[in-house]
Structure formats: C-alpha cells, structure tokens
Amino acid sequence: MSNNQPHLRTVNVTRYIAPLREGGSLPAIAEADDDFLYVLKFKGAGQGPKALIAELIGGEIARLLGFKVPELVFANLDEAFGRTEPDEEIQDLLKASEGLNLALHYLSGAITFDPTVTTIDSKLASQIVWLDCLLTNMDRTARNTNMLMWHKELWLIDHGASLYFHHSGLNWKEQALKPFSLVKDHVLLNYASELEEVDKAFKLILTDEKIHSIISLLPDEWLTERSFETAEEQREMYFQFLSLRVANSEIFINEINHARETVI
Known part of the structure; x- marks a missing residue:
C-alpha cells in the first residue's frame, strides 16, 4: 500500500464511443488522448458534480484501503467536442460537461x-x-x-x-x-x-x-x-x-x- 500523495492524471477525451444507459450519471465509453478506453462520468448529468465528488472520494478511499479499483482520471471535454454528435440528448450532455469530468479505466472483458x-x-x-x-x-x-x-x-x-x-x-x-x-x-x-x-x-x-x-x-x-x-x-x-x-x-x-x- 503506497504512502505517496494521491494523484490523478488528466486526459483529453478524443472520441465518444457508446453510452452506458444504466447509472444516474449517464456514463459512456470514451477514448482519450492516451489511447486508453474509459468509462466517462459527466458533471453535466442529473446529479451534477456531486456524483463525481462521491466517485472520486469513494474510489480513492477504497484504493487507499487496498481494494482493486480502476484508475480514476480527470477527463477534459473541449467545448467543440459535442458539435458532431447526432443524438441531441447526448449533445446536450456533452455541452453541459465542458471542462473537467471524471473517468474510470475501462476493464475490457470484465x-x-x-x-x-x-x-x-x-x-x-x-x-x-x-x-x-x-x-x-x-x-x-x-x-x-x-x-x-x-x-x-x-x-x-x-x-x-x-x-x-x-x-x-x-x-x-x-x-x-x-x-x-x-x-x-x-x-x-x-x-x-x-x-x-x-x-x-x-x-x-x-x-x-x-x-x-x-x-x-x-x-x-x-x-x-x-x-x-x-x-x-x-x-x-x-x-x-x-x-x-x-x-x-x-x-x-x-x-x-x-x-x-x-x-x-
């Protein structure tokens, strides 16, 4: 168990792949500029930033206590990112989530x-x-x-x-x-x-x-x-x-x- 100061990387979202319809935060699978896939949680979703706050605190406390938790990263959404999204509901979500969001490393095949x-x-x-x-x-x-x-x-x-x-x-x-x-x-x-x-x-x-x-x-x-x-x-x-x-x-x-x- 590490005694180092916790640190979250920041990635830029480059591609919205698919929505995950379950979950109050309307998550999605997305790709970032580090070429990894993430489950992206949006600050513009129904419960707003508080769901991301709980996700970050809960996930990092779990990690500190020795549980296996997917890596959490700050995920930056550029203001132009949602302009080409054809689904209006998703486009509105992306627009409302410009700036820092939260993402979990996608565990493919889990x-x-x-x-x-x-x-x-x-x-x-x-x-x-x-x-x-x-x-x-x-x-x-x-x-x-x-x-x-x-x-x-x-x-x-x-x-x-x-x-x-x-x-x-x-x-x-x-x-x-x-x-x-x-x-x-x-x-x-x-x-x-x-x-x-x-x-x-x-x-x-x-x-x-x-x-x-x-x-x-x-x-x-x-x-x-x-x-x-x-x-x-x-x-x-x-x-x-x-x-x-x-x-x-x-x-x-x-x-x-x-x-x-x-x-x-």
Missing part, C-alpha cells in the same frame, strides 16, 4: 460479480461492507452489485451514489453520526463476520492526513455548493464528515451487526 457464482471470504466481505457504511454507499445490492470480476480478481466500481448527505442539504454533522440503515440490503451482509478486526485495521490506515490528501484532489470547478463561500470550505465539510465517521465507526458497526442478526 463480468459482473454474481454472489451465486463467486464466493467471497468473510474478511473481504467485512472490508467491503465496512467501506460502504463509511461512505453511506447505497448501491451495492444484489440487484446492482457494482463489483466486477476481471482476471479472476474482484474490482469495486461506481461509488457515485455514496455520500448522499450532500444531496439533501441536511446537517452534515448529524448525518456523519447516523448509522447506515440501508446496509440491510447489502449483497455481502451475510458474510461480514470480521468487522471488529477490519475496523481496527482500517482506522489505522484512514488517518486524518490520508483523508485530507484525498479531499484535496477535488477540483474547484466541482465545488459549487452555494451554501459555502469558498471551495475550500466545501472540501472541509467532506473532510470533517469522513473524519468524524471514522472516529465513530462503532455506530455503523452496531447497525451492521443488528442487520446481520435480523437476516441470518
């Missing part, structure tokens, strides 16, 4: 994780459930696992539905100290039997310094919440939310154990 086919050991299951409760990620259910099998390894994708407190306008301090009741629907809940051990290990990794280094990656142009006077104030909100949640992880661990007792 298949969706199926819990009835692939067995996950209790430690890994506990690690994933802990992560998703920290992030309040509602999108890891049996209906939509947001996990892929690629080269016989498990990869985590799509954290854009995390940190949903930032859509509601509610008090973030209150939300940080709430359990995550939606864990009852988590696809790996039944297997998460090593939470205490995982909690100790992950809290040693997720120091305030590490959390701050990830939050510092957020570009100013995504931090447009009007209730904050500056982008730095909005970054501080995300930092404080996560720091407080890590420090009080017993709140969501108790909720996980309660949910396990209910379903097992």
Whole structure:
C-alpha cells in the first residue's frame, strides 16, 4: 500500500464511443488522448458534480484501503467536442460537461460479480461492507452489485451514489453520526463476520492526513455548493464528515451487526 500523495492524471477525451444507459450519471465509453478506453462520468448529468465528488472520494478511499479499483482520471471535454454528435440528448450532455469530468479505466472483458457464482471470504466481505457504511454507499445490492470480476480478481466500481448527505442539504454533522440503515440490503451482509478486526485495521490506515490528501484532489470547478463561500470550505465539510465517521465507526458497526442478526 503506497504512502505517496494521491494523484490523478488528466486526459483529453478524443472520441465518444457508446453510452452506458444504466447509472444516474449517464456514463459512456470514451477514448482519450492516451489511447486508453474509459468509462466517462459527466458533471453535466442529473446529479451534477456531486456524483463525481462521491466517485472520486469513494474510489480513492477504497484504493487507499487496498481494494482493486480502476484508475480514476480527470477527463477534459473541449467545448467543440459535442458539435458532431447526432443524438441531441447526448449533445446536450456533452455541452453541459465542458471542462473537467471524471473517468474510470475501462476493464475490457470484465463480468459482473454474481454472489451465486463467486464466493467471497468473510474478511473481504467485512472490508467491503465496512467501506460502504463509511461512505453511506447505497448501491451495492444484489440487484446492482457494482463489483466486477476481471482476471479472476474482484474490482469495486461506481461509488457515485455514496455520500448522499450532500444531496439533501441536511446537517452534515448529524448525518456523519447516523448509522447506515440501508446496509440491510447489502449483497455481502451475510458474510461480514470480521468487522471488529477490519475496523481496527482500517482506522489505522484512514488517518486524518490520508483523508485530507484525498479531499484535496477535488477540483474547484466541482465545488459549487452555494451554501459555502469558498471551495475550500466545501472540501472541509467532506473532510470533517469522513473524519468524524471514522472516529465513530462503532455506530455503523452496531447497525451492521443488528442487520446481520435480523437476516441470518
């Protein structure tokens, strides 16, 4: 696990290949000027930059904790990029997304994780459930696992539905100290039997310094919440939310154990 300061490359999108109709951020497969394919997430989609903020924070925290996550990059869309797109809906999306967007390296040939086919050991299951409760990620259910099998390894994708407190306008301090009741629907809940051990290990990794280094990656142009006077104030909100949640992880661990007792 690297101790280096996290860094995201910036690529320029050169070709829009195909839309991926699933997902609230209306992602697409696109090619960039480094000749790689990416799953491109647009800041001009329905949930706006907040979905990209959650994707970046969730993905980089997962990577820090040792999970396999496709490389995240900033993806720049030139203002002229969408002019030749014949589909008006896509053209409008591209126009609304000029500037920095977010993209994940496309895992060609990957298949969706199926819990009835692939067995996950209790430690890994506990690690994933802990992560998703920290992030309040509602999108890891049996209906939509947001996990892929690629080269016989498990990869985590799509954290854009995390940190949903930032859509509601509610008090973030209150939300940080709430359990995550939606864990009852988590696809790996039944297997998460090593939470205490995982909690100790992950809290040693997720120091305030590490959390701050990830939050510092957020570009100013995504931090447009009007209730904050500056982008730095909005970054501080995300930092404080996560720091407080890590420090009080017993709140969501108790909720996980309660949910396990209910379903097992």
